[in-house]
Amino acid sequence: MEHRARAAIEAQLERGTYAGLVSAVVEPAVELAERLIELAPIRESAKVWFGHSGSDANEALARLVRRATGRPHILTFVGAYHGATDGSAALSGHSAQARYADSGTATKAPFPNAYRPSLAADPERDEAACLAAVEELLTTTCPAAETAAILVEPIQSDGGILAPSPAFLQGLEAICRREGILLAIDEVKVGMGRTGDWLGHQAAGVTPDLVVLGKALGGGLPLSAVVGPAAILDVEPAIALFTTAGNALSCAAGLASIEAIEADGMRDNARAVGDRLVAGLRGLTGRHPLVGDVRGRGLVLGVELVADRAAKTPAGHETAKVCFRAAELGLAVFYVGMESNVLEITPPLCLRAAEADEGVAILDRALDDVEQGRVADDALADYAGW
Ligand SMILES: Cc1ncc(COP(=O)(O)O)c(C=O)c1O
Numbered sequence: 001m002e003h004r005a006r007a008a009i010e011a012q013l014e015r016g017t018y019a020g021l022v023s024a025v026v027e028p029a030v031e032l033a034e035r036l037i038e039l040a041p042i043r044e045s046a047k048v049w050f051g052h053s054g055s056d057a058n059e060a061l062a063r064l065v066r067r068a069t070g071r072p073h074i075l076t077f078v079g080a081y082h083g084a085t086d087g088s089a090a091l092s093g094h095s096a097q098a099r100y101a102d103s104g105t106a107t108k109a110p111f112p113n114a115y116r117p118s119l120a121a122d123p124e125r126d127e128a129a130c131l132a133a134v135e136e137l138l139t140t141t142c143p144a145a146e147t148a149a150i151l152v153e154p155i156q157s158d159g160g161i162l163a164p165s166p167a168f169l170q171g172l173e174a175i176c177r178r179e180g181i182l183l184a185i186d187e188v189k190v191g192m193g194r195t196g197d198w199l200g201h202q203a204a205g206v207t208p209d210l211v212v213l214g215k216a217l218g219g220g221l222p223l224s225a226v227v228g229p230a231a232i233l234d235v236e237p238a239i240a241l242f243t244t245a246g247n248a249l250s251c252a253a254g255l256a257s258i259e260a261i262e263a264d265g266m267r268d269n270a271r272a273v274g275d276r277l278v279a280g281l282r283g284l285t286g287r288h289p290l291v292g293d294v295r296g297r298g299l300v301l302g303v304e305l306v307a308d309r310a311a312k313t314p315a316g317h318e319t320a321k322v323c324f325r326a327a328e329l330g331l332a333v334f335y336v337g338m339e340s341n342v343l344e345i346t347p348p349l350c351l352r353a354a355e356a357d358e359g360v361a362i363l364d365r366a367l368d369d370v371e372q373g374r375v376a377d378d379a380l381a382d383y384a385g386w
Contacts, residue, residue: 005219008256012248021050021246028251035258036227039198040211044229050246054188054214055083057224058091060240061212064228065182068235071148075137077111079159079338082151082186091151094158095338096386107142109134111156112164115293115304116312127164131171138179149182154200157189160337161295161302161344166204173206188214188224193261193349195298196271219257223250266349273356274298277345280360288367290315301345304337314339320385321375325366331359335385
């Protein structure tokens with residue numbers, strides 16, 4: 001993957017990098033837009049907006065859908081992370097951003113959680129309860145007729161790797177169609193093959209109005225995109241315009257990444273190695289009281305750590321220690337979740353089975369070291385998460 005992106009970047013350097021989409025037709029940008037329209041089908045004939053990060057893409061999306069529909073409200077979800085700029089943080093519903101985000105007309109609905117139900121006593125009924133809560137918001141504080149879009153992550157990632165069943169996205173799609181609301185899906189983290197499909201929502205069989213892409217899209221260079229109907233993306237000239245967006249280098253790297261994902265069978269690999277990882281991680285449950293839940297799909301996996309399995313007490317401090325110890329032992333994992341107690345496992349899509357097994361073995365050791373008190377509290381003093 002890396003050598004393909006590198007070769008593409010070097011070749012593009014030779015061809016030129018100086019003209020941006022503002023002043024010229026940038027061939028790799030046009031080619032990439034055509035590829036994205038193929039791999040992210042939406043309801044209407046599509047165009048592509050380019051940006052640099054998931055944050056600017058979500059912020060642009062919010063501005064575009066509000067201007068195009070004349071409706072001020074957008075419905076998003078508690079626990080969502082849509083970015084760090086003011087506009088994208090306003091769309092987010094994550095506790096880590098609560099100290100600075102001003103949500104304005106972005107209303108947050110509860111997101112289903114099969115391990116720690118958001119609303120229902122019975123986890124099996126939580127998705128239906130969350131859909132009912134969306135319906136209620138659309139008749140009260142976020143009136144349907146004033147709502148431009150529902151923006152949702154197919155797997156809520158920073159919220160704690162929460163992967164609802166297909167029925168949840170299907171339910172949102174049905175509400176959107178009935179109310180004439182746009183369905184916008186934030187694929188920044190889980191898109192581009194990570195779930196085993198090109199996009200995380202494809203497993204639910206829904207067809208969105210807009211798709212947001214970022215992170216892996218640029219093969220390591222800054223690049224994001226919104227795939228959406230021309231009527232929305234062209235609603236006004238210069239409404240979300242950045243000088244270097246869609247630059248030739250980022251787009252050449254993006255094209256090379258798509259080629260690599262395809263040619264090297266990385267979507268199938270994500271599915272197969274992901275299944276192997278889930279089995280390995282579930283195998284840790286018996287040995288480690290800290291492990292409360294293992295979930296996710298493809299190579300978007302979460303391991304929720306708890307201090308007490310029956311009470312499901314979030315073990316945030318221990319989770320940070322496990323990340324620290326795993327890093328010392330050679331494994332990069334992150335922690336996410338509203339209580340910072342979920343290990344996020346989102347490795348490269350080219351991960352091999354043997355590497356996955358090695359990663360599980362390292363986690364096994366890191367969990368053991370934390371459970372046995374071998375990682376001192378002050379080991380974390382120089383590190384900060386959210
Ligand atoms: C789902 C989702 N949307 C948007 C973003 C923001 O992307 P960026 O950090 O590239 O601005 C992130 C980043 O973690 C994300 O996970």
